[in-house]
Amino acid sequence: MSKPPPPKPTQPIRSAAEFARYVGLARTTISRVLNGQPGLKAKTIERVHAAMEATGFTPNAHALHLKGKRTATIGICMEDLLTPPAVKKLVALQRLLRTRHYASLIEVLDPGHSRRVVRHFLSMRVEAVVFLGHFIEEEITQRVQELANHGTPHIVIDHPNIAGANTVTLDRARAMGLIVEHLFALGHTHFGLLGMSSSLRTVQDRVDGVREALRIRHLDFDRHTHSLDHLHVRERDFDYGRALARSFVAEKKRPTAFLALNDEIAIGALRGFQEAGLRVPQDVSVTGFNNQDICIMSTPTLTSIDQQITATAEAAADMLFAQMSPPARRRPGIHSIEPLLVVRGSTGPV
Amino acid sequence: MSKPPPPKPTQPIRSAAEFARYVGLARTTISRVLNGQPGLKAKTIERVHAAMEATGFTPNAHALHLKGKRTATIGICMEDLLTPPAVKKLVALQRLLRTRHYASLIEVLDPGHSRRVVRHFLSMRVEAVVFLGHFIEEEITQRVQELANHGTPHIVIDHPNIAGANTVTLDRARAMGLIVEHLFALGHTHFGLLGMSSSLRTVQDRVDGVREALRIRHLDFDRHTHSLDHLHVRERDFDYGRALARSFVAEKKRPTAFLALNDEIAIGALRGFQEAGLRVPQDVSVTGFNNQDICIMSTPTLTSIDQQITATAEAAADMLFAQMSPPARRRPGIHSIEPLLVVRGSTGPV
C-alpha cells in the first residue's frame, strides 16, 4: 500500500449505495466485486477491498437473504436446565455446524414457550431447528409436526420417542443394562436406586433398562431394587446423594450396589457411605452416570457411563445435513447412541 | 371455534402476499393486523389470527428489518476453550438478554478469526457484540476499535485492560490477595503456585495479586513463592495437579500452602499430597479457584474463590443496555467484580 488510505467517513457507511458513492464506482460494480464475478480489472477489485477495509462496510445480510441468499443459520432450542453433558453436546454440535459455515441462533426454551421460540426461528428463516435436552413431550411433538408441515428440517437430541421426530439419543436402557450386567458379574443381586424416581422420559428409560436386565435373570424388579428417594428433597445433587446413602445405612437390610442418576449424586453417596464407616467398594459398590471429569477425582474413582458426546453430536449433524441436502428424506430417522461403561474403583465384588 | 378450519394449503405459505390471497384480504390489511393497528373489525382480526394458526405463516424477519424494525439480536463471541465458569457466564447473560427480548447469535471465536466473526455479526446488524473469555489482546483491541467506529455497542467480559473497551471482569489480583491474606492469618509464609505460569492476562493479574500481597508484608516474591510448572505438561488438570504435588513432595524444602490455578488442579494436588502420606490441611494447605460444585466433593472440602457469576452477568447486561439506550455514553466503562473467598476444609494453620 503506497497510497495513503482514503479519508475516514464521519458516519459509518450503512448501504451499498453510500459505499459506491464513497469509492466512486457504480453500485453494480461494487456488487460484482463483492460476489466475485468475472470481467473486472484487478485495480477496481483492489480499490473496493481497500475501501471496505477503511470503512468497515458490511453488506446487509437481511437484504442479501431477500434476494435469495441462504441464511446459513441453524436454530437451537436448549432445555432450560443446563446439565454439563447438555452443554458439552451444544458445544460439540456448534463446532460441527461452524465447520460447515452455519451460524447458530440459540434460545433457551422455558416450558410452554416452544411455540414462540420456533416461530421466531421460522421468521428468521433458519434452515433447520435443533431441540437439545428434556422437554414437555406433547409440546415438542407439536413443534416437530409444524416444522414438518413447513418443510423445515429438525433434529431432536436426547429426548426419545417424539412421534415423527428425527431423533439422536443415547440408549439409556442399554446403559443401565451394562451397569447391571457388570454388577451381576461381581455377584450383586440387590440394587439401590439413587435419584431415579423422576418421571422424565430419559429417567424412565433407564429404570426400564434395569427392569429388563433383572427380567433376563428372572429377578423380580420390586424385590431386587430399592429406592429411598421419597425421604429427601433433591436440591444440591452431592448433598442429596449423601443424604440418601445415610438413609440406606440406617436400614436394617440394604442393597450391596447403588446406581445413581448422575456422577454428582454417586459421589455424594460414596462419601455418605464412607462417613458411616463403610468401605467402597468392599462393603458397597456405587455407579455414576455421565463420566464427567469428577469421576477420577473421587476416592475411590467412580465407575460411570460415558454418553459418547462426540458421537452424538456427529450423528445429529449428519442427520441434519442429510435433511438439508436434496433429495430430502421424508421418513423420520432414529439414531441410537451406544453407551460406554467405564469401570473404575467404586465397583467391586460383593 | 365452531367453524371448521380452512383447508391446509399444500405448500407452506412464505410471503404476506400469498397469505393475503389465502385469507381473502388485502396485504395492507394483513399488515395492519400483524402490527396491531387500530380501526379493524374484531372479526377481521380473528380471521387473520386463525389463518396464521392454520398455515403457520410467519412474516419474514429480514424484510421487517429492511423496513426499519430492530433486529433485537446480540452477537456473542465465546473463547474457543470453554471452561465451566465461562459457560455459566454465557448462560446467565443469555438469560438476562432473553428477559429483555433479545435473541443471541453465538459464535465460538478461534484465535485469528475475530474479524470474520465480527463482520458476520455486523452484516446481521446485531445491536451489540459481547466478547466473553480470553482472547488475543491485540485482536480484540482492534475489534473494539472497529465496533466503536461503527457505533455498535460492545462489552468485554473477563479480559481486562483492552484499550477503549467496556469491560466487566473479576478483580483477580484482589482474589489472590484474599487467599494470601487468609493464609498469612494461618501462619503461612511460603507458597507453592500450581499452574500459574501461563502468560494469559487473567493469570498474570493473579500472580500480580500474590506479588502485591507479599510486598505489603515486606516479603520477597521470588523467595516466598515456588513453582514446578516446568516439570510437567498440563493435559488433564486433575492429573497435572497430582503430578505437581508429587514433585513438591520430592523437594527437600517445600512450601506449606499451595495456590492452584483452578479447582481441578487443586483437587489433583490435594490427592497427590494425600497419596504421599501428607495430611491436608495439617501438613499442607491447598486452595482452588472458581468455587465449582466439586469443591464440596473432595476430602477435605476445598477453599476456593467464587467468581460471582451472577453479578458479572448482571453488570455486563447493565452496561450493554446503558450503551444501547440513548443517550449513549461515549467513555469506556470498566466494572470490577469483587471476588468472594469461600473458606473450607483444605486450609488450616501451619
Add this chain to the structure above:
DNA sequence: CTGAAAGCGCTTACAG
C-alpha cells in the same frame, strides 16, 4: 465499466 430497472417481502402513507 456505468446506469436505469425490476424484484425479494415487507410497511406505510394515500386515495378510494
Add this chain to the structure above:
DNA sequence: CTGAAAGCGCTTACAG
C-alpha cells in the same frame, strides 16, 4: 376495508 405506490438494501439481467 381495498389497491396502487414508494422504498428499505441488495442482485441481476440489460442496454449503453
